[in-house]
Amino acid sequence: MASYDYIIVGGGLAGLVLAARLTEDSSKRVLVLEAGEDLTADARTSVPAMWPTLLNTDADWQFKTVPQPGFNNRQISFPQGKLLGGSSGLNGLSFTPSSKANVDAWAKLGNPGWDWASFSKSLAKSYTLTTAAGTTAGDGPLQLSFPKDTDNSWPKIWQQTLGGLGFRQSGESYTQQSTGPVTVADSIHPASKTRSYAGNAYLEPARSRENLTIVTGAPVSKIVFAKDGSAVTAEGVQYVKDGETQTATGKEIILTAGAINSPRILEHSGVGDAKLLAKLGVDVVIDNPNVGENLQNHPMAGLSFEAVEDAKTIDGLARQDPAALQAAMAAYAQQLGPFASSGTNNAAQLPFPGIQTAEGKAEVEALIAKYITGANNGGNAAFAEAQAEFVRSILTSPEEASGYYISFSGFASFNPDGTMAAPPPGDEKYFSVALLLTHPLSRGSVHINSASQSPTDLTIDxxxxxxxxxxxxxxxxxxxxxSLASAEPLASHLKAGGKRNPAAQSAGTFSADSGLEKAKEYLRQTTVGAHHFTGTCSMMPKDLGGVVDAQLRLYGCPNLRVADASIIPLTPRANPQATVYGVAEHAASIIKGGL
Ligand SMILES: Cc1cc2nc3c(=O)[nH]c(=O)nc-3n(C[C@H](O)[C@H](O)[C@H](O)COP(=O)(O)OP(=O)(O)OC[C@H]3O[C@@H](n4cnc5c(N)ncnc54)[C@H](O)[C@@H]3O)c2cc1C
Incomplete structure (x- = not known):
């Protein structure tokens, strides 16, 4: 049986960052076990706009929530990457670091060394950003760039409209705080305009190292523990390869299977709520009811507005019009057009609407007083208090964002089950804004519901x-x-009295007196979950709800660490990949003894 210094469970975003960094020391032998396959040579991972074609394939875990009462009992299906590189190989490419306030709040929970000042250094190690002017910042493996197109007027329209409402771009858009319009970088290589992700940026330079072994198509079923009195040691992992169960042993196990699968593996291995595990017939190794709790995700909604006839949008391409497809392919050959970018570069981080006025301030204070109460906070009371304090500080500051707005030159709407909706038939063009709540207070859970491993052994709530x-x-x-849609210059680029996405069309206007109630009903009907899950093996003191300590060691088993999106105790304010790259770089420094 092979033995390693480190066994990394899950060769996704965080797993491959760790594999690359830990094998820099040639004396350390590292094994990566990845359930999915190596698709690094597959065009669906490399051509930026092709990622949706990987959804609902074998490269996707294809998860589904239980019915969500807050969403009128809809079940929301959602993807998670099952391939070398994990979700970084099929994500939407937006690279949006979180705010200083968010990361500092992790430290405040009792995580020394995880304040913004320290964390941002790890984040900065991860990327090289090439600006529109061609200058570079940073020298990390991940390549970031902006679209090269110069004939697109939407970015200016977006910035000028927000500017007219008092929101000017401030701070640095991708390396620190920023409130107002932001130009979001893509994880796309500036030279080739292909996806840059953990599967190539981190893996390629490390792949040929003799001390790195990668096994794909190898789902890990459980961690193998040894118990000596009350001391628990992780000895190795059990996995399946080509239908055969195998075991690998290692001095240290690092779990990086993502926010849904990391708690799943822990529970199948006997780490979790003893009552739940006993009921399912799983032998309890470490009793910690926090495993799988504190699931956080951004609720995401949006509105699409009909644009004027000569607007440049991607609706023709989305309707698979052959001429539009041909034009997009020709443009991609020049590294331009919709295939060469995420299409979500023009965004905004905005504070509570109206916070700049006395009325707005009073409104948010009244909402906080009414709704942040013990009865609403649920779960671990001490954590709920800390989380509420953080959210209160965001909501009451004109400098912090409670809404993340992503503009899109085309129809962008969701089906009731969370999948992307196609544009309605016809030849109308659309401009859309997707809207995310940056710091939700709602928290859920993910737990196994059976001791036998199967695609339906999870309850995701x-x-x-x-x-x-x-x-x-x-x-x-x-x-x-x-209100943005009726502000200039955006209003002049939308059809007066034009169509909206069908659900908004039937809801009517949200600005009238009864509009707020209509807006809430529209949100219950149409909001979906972003693919931004965090928190299920949270890093914080155990009595607050923690699963790992600030060195990312599992409580009760010091040679098992968790180091992926699941350790983030308060979710980042927008798309999380930048933060997860930072977490993995930080973890590598901790493990190598540098922090
Ligand atoms: C469709 C989609 C779009 C997204 N868009 C964006 C975006 O535009 N911007 C952004 O910032 N973020 C985005 N995200 C989120 C971002 O990609 C994730 O937050 C990030 O990849 C999480 O990293 P991770 O290492 O925790 O997990 P992952 O990258 O998901 O890696 C986990 C890995 O573990 C493997 N694994 C799981 N279980 C086992 C097992 N039992 N045995 C072996 N291997 C296992 C998985 O197959 C996977 O490879 C998106 C996510 C998705 C799914």
Missing amino acids: PQYFSHPLDLEILARHLRFVE
């Missing part, structure tokens, strides 16, 4: 909108989206 303040805040941001 994000509990969207279970905290009533989330809906109240998002509804006010939705109204603000509507």
